Amino acid sequence: MKPNIQHVAEKAQVSKATVSRVLNNNPQVKGEIRERVLRAIEELGYRPSVIARNLATNRTNNIGLILPDITNPYFPVLARGVEDAARRLGYTLYISNTDNDPSIEQEIIYKMAEQQVGGILLISSALDEQTVNELTSLRTPIVLCDRLIANKPFDAVLIDDYKAAAEAVGYLIGLGHKRIAHLAGPRNIQSAESRRAGYLDTMHAAQLDPFISVGSFSYESGVHQMGAVIDEYGPTAIFAANDLLALGAMQEINRRGLRVPEDISVIGCDDIAYCSMSRPTLSTISIPAYQIGVTAVQLLDDQIKGVSTGSKNVILDHRLLHRESCSGVDQR
Amino acid sequence: MKPNIQHVAEKAQVSKATVSRVLNNNPQVKGEIRERVLRAIEELGYRPSVIARNLATNRTNNIGLILPDITNPYFPVLARGVEDAARRLGYTLYISNTDNDPSIEQEIIYKMAEQQVGGILLISSALDEQTVNELTSLRTPIVLCDRLIANKPFDAVLIDDYKAAAEAVGYLIGLGHKRIAHLAGPRNIQSAESRRAGYLDTMHAAQLDPFISVGSFSYESGVHQMGAVIDEYGPTAIFAANDLLALGAMQEINRRGLRVPEDISVIGCDDIAYCSMSRPTLSTISIPAYQIGVTAVQLLDDQIKGVSTGSKNVILDHRLLHRESCSGVDQR
């Protein structure tokens, strides 16, 4: 039979309360007694019941990570950051996928709240006020990663997507490109929208004619969109909203007998591992995914422990990575 | 204040027990009363406390997935299979990384057992009897994925690694290759050992001189090992224990001015998404990772529900995928 706190108490000839105190490192237990309890615990092989503790304290040491799709190579890196940081702080981690579907997202949020998670890390696919209201009514600590929601005051860790996109497009323009198309992500994703805006504004500022193709952040979508972009626009350069799209685009460009970067330059966003394995290697905006995960957990921990000083957005630095997939337009 | 079961009972003018019954879909509650309770629940916005239920029943609806590294593109696919199946069955999913370190693995197993998970899905890096003993002493349902432990009778879902390796090497031999090197995985990983054995036996059976380089299942390791293999062995073909190694090998082959497959053929194992994006595309052994995840959850669910009929190993089919990275040796 599995021993409980009562058994330990009897064996050590103390009360349950005292056992509980040494379990929780309460300093006001005298050395000798503490020793006795510890020995009893040892001899019985006693392990406190997390479940019972949860009920008594009405909280858990679990946190949840809700993300679009762990199968997209960007997210595992972020998830590793989260897991490593969470484990260091003694949290156990739930992970769930939404497939960028706001209704699934909501369902999962409720499920996690129901599990009494201490807090939630959310990479959201929802932009609307309603989601915000439901989220706040949960009264569960929340930290947003990568994507804001309706500019509402949740803690968040992200990069400056607008600026990143502007830099990427500016880089292409600096290379002499004039026909630069954008492979955009889904319209319900905030970071995708910011990148899109950064693209558009930069194109307009340079008096260039923009062209946007909307897709779904996947490799297949990149392949498919790229075909249409070539047919309808005839670009010399592509700014893709993420690397998977960029990789798909490169694939289609090659399939048509065109070359990267000689015929069409391509730049992506995220800096997933494949970027440096592909041929040519893919220039991109590097996002510190691991660090985002780590930072988000810290913010969440602050909220949970109640040391949080008002909501804050942490903007981490991105970096434009020059690899082989972009070249000057006059090299053609 | 958050309503509890007592509040609902009062509002509906019934006992807590009755409320509990409708909560658990106990059919023996009369229609009219059930309606009343449901209405009360609705009006109060009552949500049962999972924590309290866990304590009362002494079990949770959580299961844990313990894997080497979610950052290796093979595992997210398996994890998606697990998550989708788990969600369908009403389980919430913990995920944790071991980095193939047996001591971390053990620590995580204990942590999860402590969380009173209903069961554990384990991709283990441990081969020894001791691990087995500790695992069985936990009395927590366990299903192994991909990798067995000391051939002990745990439920497991995997492929026939030995046979897969033999097929891959046989394929290379059929292409006319004689100098076929193997980039092997860590020695503490059962699947890696089986693949290694499959390679060795097939080489010996064909009277060929084998060459093995041991690494760590990573792209960087592939790059590094490949250099040594070229210098020390001079292969015309490579069988890598996983795709990341194969991709790294291709990278190094190219860096040295050699070509795949003209100078050296390469075949991997796993069939991660990137295999069909690379240039040349990578021939490999396809492993049904998603299906492994789904199947493993089903077995675990059976164990948890107690309908399990003795321990069983489910062997799923692999498939040799012919892509561009292998060619006949006489084409050189």
Added chain:
DNA sequence: ATGAAAGCGCTAACAG
């Protein structure tokens, strides 16, 4: 510094 006792919110016999 330690103990006694009252819960935390739910489930599960057992009665009726």
Added chain:
DNA sequence: CTGTTAGCGCTTTCAT
């Protein structure tokens, strides 16, 4: 079919 009554194993006042 519904209610009564004990717990589940721990934490946490409140005394001592």
